[in-house]
Amino acid sequence: MRSRIITFYSYKGGTGRSMGLANTAWILASNGMRVLVVDWDLEAPGLHRYFHPFLPDHELRSSPGVMDLVWEFATAAMDPATPDEPGWHERLARIQPYAMSVEHEFPGPGTIDFVPAGRQDALYSTLVTSFDWSNFYERLGGGGFIEALKRSMRERYDYVLIDSRTGLSDTAGICTVQLPDILVNCFALSTQAIDGAEAVAASVHRQRADDQLRMFPVPMRVEDAERARLESSRDYARSKFGRYLSHLPDPEGYWGEVEVPYKPFYAYEEILATIGDRPRQQDTVLAATERIVAHLTDQEITRCVTELKETERRDLLDRFRRAGSQEPAPRTSSDGRHAVRVFISYAHDSVDHFQAVRELWYLLRGQGIDARLDRPPGQRTPEWPRWQRQQLLDAEVVLLVPSPAYRRLPVEETVQLRDVHGAHPDRFMGVVLPGGSREDLVDVLHEGEATRWTTVTALTPEDVRPLAELISRRAPVVRSTEGDPLDSPWPWSRVHDDPELAEAADALSHALYRLQLREPGLRRLHEPFRFDIRWSLNRRFLTPAEAGRLPVGSGTLRDVEDLFTSLPHGRLVILGAAGSGKSSVLALLALELLRRRADVPGLPVPVSLSLTSWDPAAQTLTDWITDRLRICYPMAPQTARHLVTANMVLPMLDGLDELSPSARAHAVESLQRDIPPDGRYVLTSRTAEYEEVIQRAGRTLARAAVIELRPLQPADAMAYLSYNRLPGDLRWGPVLNVLAGRPEAPLAQLLTQPLMLRLAEEVYRSPSTDPAELLRFHSESDIQKHLLDALIPATYVADPVFGRGRRSAYSPDAARRWLGFLARHLEQRQTREFAWWELHRTFSPWSMRLRLGCFAVLLTAPVMALRLLAETGVSDLFPQLTLTLAGWSGVTVLLVTFTAVRSPEPRSGLTIRGRGALRLPRRLPTLTVPRASLRADWRATLTFPLLGGALAASAVAAGALTSVRPVLATAFLLLLTALLTLILTLRNSASGRYWVTVFWLALRGRLPWRLMRFLDDAHARGVLRQAGSFYQFRHARLQDVLADRDHQVH
Structure with a gap:
């Protein structure tokens, strides 16, 4: 919040201006505000009387103040030895040396610092009367000094309250024209006071010209004994001051709220109403001041926060040497009739x-x-x-x-x-x-x-x-x-007729929410200090009618959810340049919608989906979303389709720009054709690619709001890099200088991209690195490639402090080699998602058959062992064994080798029966991660092969071991069962092919032996992210760089 400077002014004395200021300061401080109070009533100082029980120097005999401040400046300005350079007076304008603290404990960070008019000694009156304010402004440059003083006040305080001189004077002009953001114009309800205060208001208005302040006229010391004359004075005051209230939404109601009543109790001693009045009582000075404070703070602060017991309050009153009470009186309400x-x-x-x-x-x-x-x-x-x-x-x-x-x-x-x-x-x-x-x-x-x-x-x-x-x-x-039904907000909350379908949606929402909370990349977006991604409506893709119906035209990251939930049709397109934060915005929006769904039943479940896996020319959008739900989150096909067709799923479609131009055109056409009138979605794309496909289509996406993410400002990048620096770390100095002085430089331009800014901070987090090396690159593309190349070594560095908080189990070279292979695998597959059940497609079909055959040979190795035993005479004990096993081995090798190499999808082991098909497993949150889906598939596919292997082994054993001793027969039966189970598993399961593929690739050093453990570690380090049962690289450009590097090496 920007600091506010508020002047309390009155044309005539005796209105209660100083008391109102003191009470305002106390109320603000009680709400945790840092308040500075300045007594600028130089000719008649007395504000300190309201705080004297809490001041270390009660009578201000030794405390310098405003007069000392301006005299010190004037003396330095007239001194020939003073250097004549810009900003020389800044150090003299520091307000802190003249401020003393009010010694009272306020809640939180709340404080009141008091700057007196000056040291109240024998010389004070001489200093006041002899000071030449005209010379101060005209010859000494006092206006610049006052501006520097304003900056000094704003630096340390939330509110600065200035008690101004009455009447018309130079000092009053400083307080009413140059200093304040807000002017509280206090007046009594006499003709002279009203006319004089209005004349000052008109003068201030004219002098401020193009920099108008907000003015609050406040009637004070209102006595209600003479009702007729009181009403006449009220009408006169409103006719004079009403035209200065254009900044208020309800000027008529304002007058009934800010009148400060006259209470004789306060006429005899300077006592704070925050202590003299009981809280929450009506028709008191405290209640009136609370209402005034509410207007001054735009309703952010509406009452005095106090934890004083009644006995403690009376004890404080004793320090003022007064005590009293007020009887409450009812408040009158304003006319609430409707007006245009x-x-x-x-x-x-x-x-x-x-x-x-x-x-x-x-x-x-x-x-x-x-x-x-x-x-x-x-x-x-x-x-x-x-x-x-x-x-x-x-x-x-x-x-x-x-x-x-x-x-x-x-x-x-x-x-x-x-x-x-x-x-x-x-x-x-x-x-x-x-x-x-x-x-x-x-x-x-x-x-x-x-x-x-x-x-x-x-x-x-x-x-x-x-x-x-x-x-x-x-x-x-x-x-x-204007009765267009399309303008009404979307009925987001819908209770579905089918309770089982609603239960399935709740289970899916719960799973997604837990997974989102565990996502490291998303957690980093909630750091205590992060840059704010700004956006605005992209009106090139909106009709004027559509743009005008939206509640906001621009905002920051925190406003996207409010914009989306207020859209009449629930369709949003998020555009931006590469690295602008589109995926981050999508992820945060999904998380906030999931949170909202926990409180509001029936909201659609936001599901993030990468468009790179969609072939819109071959598959409709509905079918593709259904398949993705079924694969990513273990559910029956019926359940997935019902959730999609019932609009209980909100597709969050990421990466339209990742599709080929022809696929993008088909995708846009599918969004126009397949989305029902009440269908909703969120879509992300780079701006240029979206513009190209929309121009080719000749029309925009129907009923979709389009926003575009804006680059960061250099000041944002500087603040982010400065905040994350360790104390005394000066390494970022050269980079900060470029951001501040050369915003057009390639480095400065690149660091306005949220992705590159965060990468730079991560790559150069360790004190052993030097960010200044970024200055040697002469183009944005070179800097970008350098940062992406350096990310993996920085992420897997073996430093427990700067390496994600733990020592790496993998060397940077090994991690880059393995990640490079995966990136190239995805590039060849033309996708951004790694599915473990697709890993075997690294090999061609015949190459995979050969490897499966070799693996089958390994499984039939026991036959070779028995052949060796036969040479020792053991085969005489089993006359039919060698022939039987030799035949079985040949069949095994042929069966595994010449099986059609297809892509079995992972199985979850669900049992679908009748209406139970709409139910999801209770362990859905854990089944949706890649490792869990791999284990689930392995368990699910073992059931049939285990049964088949046992039956086949029994048949073989019955024919070959009729004369064998029971112990040997049992051992042989178990061995055959295990071997046949593994062979049948290889033939039918996704997990079996995955293990064989990892085995061959690990032998060649292209992947680690424990691949899933490595992927989990990369996810924890923020290199990868999870999307259901898939892994994705944290940044698409990181995948491209790693794939290109792997291609060069291999």
Whole structure:
């Protein structure tokens, strides 16, 4: 949160201004805020009296303050020895040496630091009266010093509260014009006080020009004895100050909330109402101040947080030497009648033009119109675009006030208007003020035939009344013509009629959520400090009507979920350059939707799917998603298909750009054709590839919102690299200098990609590395290749601190060799997913048959052993044994060798019977990982071969061992059963072929003997990620680099 500087000002003394400031400071600190209080009432200092029981120097006899600060600057400015260089006064503007702490324990980090007006000794009055403020500004450059002082205050504090001098003076001008972001204009309800305070408000407004502050007029010391005169004074004050409340959503309600009542108890001693009043009592000074604080903090802080018991509160009161009580009184509620909601859009041409627009807003509210005014430049926070878009969407009528500056508005400032105008042109109405012209409006809005125009000849209640009547007539017409059911939010929560199908969806959701939480790459996205990926709507792929219906036009990573769940049709396309974070956004969105599903039953289950395994020309989208569910997550085909066709699965389709151009075209056509009207999906793609396929198709994806991820800013990269540095680590200095001074350099450009920035931090995490070597590369591609090449050695480094927190069981060279082989295997398969049951496709079909035959020969080795035994005479004991085993061995070799080499899918061992086909196994969360699916397949495929092997072995033994001793016969039977079981398993199971393939590849050194253990370790280190029963490389470009390296070596 940006620090706020708030000045409390009053035209006349005795209004309770200082007391209001002191109470505000206490309330803010009680809510954990760091507060600085500055007594700038130099001629009559007294703010310290409200804190004196808690100050170490009660009377400020030895405490320097504001006067000492400005005198020190003036002396240095007039000293010839002072160096004449930019920023020389920065050290003199440090506020901290003049601040003393209020010695009270506030919750959390809450503090109050107090800067007095100056040392209260015999010389103080001389210092005040002899200081030349005109010379300070005109000759000494005091304006720059005050700006430096503002920066110093903002650095350390959340809120800076300044107690200003009353009346009209140089010091009052500093406090009311130059210093504050917010001005609290305090006044009593007398004519002189109201007129004087309003004159100051007008002066501040004019002097601030294009940097308008927010002003809060606050009636104080309100006495309710004379009701008729009180109401008259209230009306007069509202007529004077009402036009300064354009920044508030409910100006009328504001007046009833901020009046500070007069309480005689506080007239005789400076006592804090936060201690003098009991909490949560109405009609007290504390309650009124809490409501004022709520406005000052945009409703973030609404009450004083206190843990004081009543006895403790009274003890504190004794330190002020006063005690008392107040009786509560009821509050009156404001009129809640409905009014037409209007938003006024304008450009800030000049102070006079803004005053005219604000007068229009004020007069419309006087006519019963709920008018809202766009914020002037000085009040535009970083959240202003989102606030403006919400105001445009909520308004029943949007008034456009043309001016020369409106025509010159930059495109980025008209994006929100263009979006909403494209969706709801009937809402817009042009209003020409005196001296204006309708030709001065933004071109795209000027051309809209639905935009109605009217002219206001004078800014008086009588001349504005026809406009108010026109608005009141037009609003019901607008509401009646906007009944498009497609604008309503998607009914996300649906309770399905089939409880078993709902149970299957719940089991799948639970499994995915647990797997996502264990994903190392996803955990890194939740680090305490991470860069914020920014996005905005890509309007090239959206119709104006579609863009205008969306609640936000831009945002950060944390806003994607809110955008998606508010989409009318539940379809989102995420675009971005390579390495921009598309997959990260998709993963985080899936996780947040899974979390939301735990609280809201019936939401669709988000399932991430890599499009590289889809051939859209040969398989429909529904069939492919069904197959992927069945393979990745062990479930029956009926269950998978029912979940997909019932829209209980939300496909998160990653990597449209990874498909070939022709496949991309078929995929887009399938999304247009196969997705039902109520179907939802999320799709990611690189921007260029998506643009190319959409242009070829000649139309955008129907009803899909399209957002594009933006590159990071150099400042984001600098903050991320600086945050992760160890104390005293200066290695990143040269890189940070490039980011700060040469943002156009290849290194700076590359580090604005989230992927490359994180890779750089990981590669150079160890103190033994030197990031400065990145400066020797002259192109982005060279730097990128270097980082990707260095990632594996950095990940498998044998340092327990910088090697993922544990010593590596694998050398970097071995890990790179094995990962390179897997990457090349995936490249040859034209996929990004490693499936263990597809590993045997490393060999050609005949090559695989040969290896299976060799393995079968190994299995029949016992026959050779028996042949050797026959030479020793043992065969005489078994006359038929040698012939029988020789025949069995030949059949075995032929059976295994000439079996058609196909790709058996992994089995989970599920038993499907009747309606039970819709149920998922209770151990689904553990069955979905690759190692578990391998074990499940091995167990499931052993059942039939074990039974067949036993029967075959019994038949062979019955014919060959009729005269054999029982012990030998039993041993031989067991041996035959085991061998036949293994042979049948090789012939029919995916896991059997996997073990044979790993055996041959490990012999050649291309893979480790314990491949699954190595893959699990690579996943834990963040090199790989899991997607159901598949492994994927963490980055597609890492796979490409490793595959290319393996191709060069082999």
